Amino acid sequence: MALIVHKYGGTSVGSAERIKAVAQRVAKWQAAGHQLVVVVSAMSGETNRLLGLARAVQPEPDPRELDVVASTGEQVTIGLLAMALKQRGLPAKSFTGAQVRILTDSAFTKARIRQIDVEPMRYELARGSVVVVAGFQGVDEAGDITTLGRGGSDTTAVALAAALRAHECLIYTDVDGVYTADPRVVSDARRLATVTFEEMLELASLGSKVLQIRSVEFAGKYKVPLRVLSSLSDPDTPLAEESTSGTLITLEDDQKMEEAIISGVAFNRDEAKITVVGVPDRPGVAYAILGPIGEANIDVDMIIQNAGVDGMTDFSFTVNRGEFQKALEVLNTRVKDHIKASEIRGDNKVCKVSLVGVGMRTHAGVASKMFRTLAEEGINIQMISTSEIKVAVVVDEKHVERAVRALHRAFDLDQAA
């Protein structure tokens, strides 16, 4: 008998019928003797409906009140899933984020989990109940409702798995695993049976969209085995088959490093780049630029600063496209004059394309091969950023699909490993 955490996204709980199918699947796991904690998202479309209502009332909704409204989506789903389980004769009990309690900081709409009280869940599990928990939400010290931001239900699932020391965390979704590239862009993309946390972290942050990045960080940090698998398969699929399907996200595997250099090509369309031109090249400048950006709760992705020339340099970074205007405003009002920059430039028509693979560490020439491939396609590279297991470039958004396909082909990702 093991403690297993399941997570079902919006499409998987998008109707009464889908919720009943989830109950059927959960019942199968329970019947095999496992203890189940099930994390659910809002029914598909519901979060957007609520955001639409909020914006109709207040164009830039107050963050605290937006969380009060948005958190109701998951609350509806937990009640419905608990009902569906009871209808099948299974004891079940739902918990909101506040009821668990999932304590977060007070950064409304993008809160971070601080602490989880596992006692109420352990109590219900010991009584034989299925525990159903609302994803995406928590509560701060003051008792105010918070949300973890979009995709936060994955984070909730992994955080619960870590806190409960679960045997495995299964993320049921509408794709059947992690691919070498987006199958909608690259037709011969392959499903990976396993991928390391580090690779997944790079893939997720780069827009593979299978898992929210913070959930992978959590999973890696707390060594929670994580599996991405399909919620569209027959709920009565034999357990032995289902429990080995999808893609397992593992601790680093030496054997695998020998086999493949590159795991996949990822891309992210929601990028915008900003350059602070003519910055004095002296200590504290990076903080003077990114400090106010961080205070405005804007997440920064790539950060690039070249070696200075004549005591001056340019400082570039990318942000989510939705925060582009806000970031420009912060820079123009709070940063530009303060650091005596000559200009703030921005472009929100860019995309990021990345090659990811732990094999990169021991194989030289990945970056140069990547740049050559893009050059042969006539695609200009605007920014470059590298890590030990990733090379990422920013290109004009009109080239993104062609770049991904060319790289997938050049690195033989269509060939079985």
Added chain:
Amino acid sequence: MALIVHKYGGTSVGSAERIKAVAQRVAKWQAAGHQLVVVVSAMSGETNRLLGLARAVQPEPDPRELDVVASTGEQVTIGLLAMALKQRGLPAKSFTGAQVRILTDSAFTKARIRQIDVEPMRYELARGSVVVVAGFQGVDEAGDITTLGRGGSDTTAVALAAALRAHECLIYTDVDGVYTADPRVVSDARRLATVTFEEMLELASLGSKVLQIRSVEFAGKYKVPLRVLSSLSDPDTPLAEESTSGTLITLEDDQKMEEAIISGVAFNRDEAKITVVGVPDRPGVAYAILGPIGEANIDVDMIIQNAGVDGMTDFSFTVNRGEFQKALEVLNTRVKDHIKASEIRGDNKVCKVSLVGVGMRTHAGVASKMFRTLAEEGINIQMISTSEIKVAVVVDEKHVERAVRALHRAFDLDQAA
């Protein structure tokens, strides 16, 4: 400066536009120097949508989980109204039932309020904020979400007004006051400028549907001045005019007793009657019958037991039509054999029609005039129940509109008082 409680029902907050209109009205009261606590219902249609989802998953929804789902309707509205107020530049803060906290018992779907913590509201009011509270919901000792049952938002408003010792509780609704009869049935029904708590209690319990009965009980018990008025008037109506519109529900007014004998004719279509036939006429029988009914959380309305003949009697009562089958089942399985009753009879095609008025106390002959009027209309009376200020009869549902019109005319309710 006074502390005022407003309550807005589902139609009054049924769209983003209506919510903005509520914010405009609240802003007017705040601008006049008042402290405002605003209680809101779910947007119209939302509670039924949520109940429909629940029933699609579990035909008889689990009460605890149903409250988890149903309570989200009001939670959405409080967030939206707080946003609309902030959009107008007013400080505002929303509270769920659990956040206030409104402590209830654990009778899910029909919980009763035990205690209200006024400190968090007082703190926000002292800071100049408008306090927005979710109606209809609370939390029990275990931290589980409860709801007060349909119409419970009125009860929340009055309970908050009582706990905060508010100057007045204004119930904004889609009718502009309390009438001598339902204007849809009796075309020349008149609006009452004032009505006593006792009269209102009888009128509400008999289906006038303007206010939920428990809210009137609370208001009477804690002497909260209560006014029913229209949410459809121009939000910028001058305060002096708005604050004297609608119907004021007052403590008993001696002067008024001299003027009118009858305040109104009420009716309730949702009735069902049940008769336990052939009951031994001995102590404890009423409890043996109604004890199990109460344990099943079924509310009983009229209760009639005639003097016994030959040591046997019949015992009749009415329940809400929706609980008719459940009540029959309780009687047949847990009561009938136990008390050796010969038969359980039921009829769910009945309605109740009532005459209400404090003047009745000092005027004989109201009941006999009522019975004569119905006899002249050829309407058979199935049950009769009287109180000091009410005479209620049960008739076949097909006669109800004719009965109401005939009584309204016979008691000159169409004449100005």
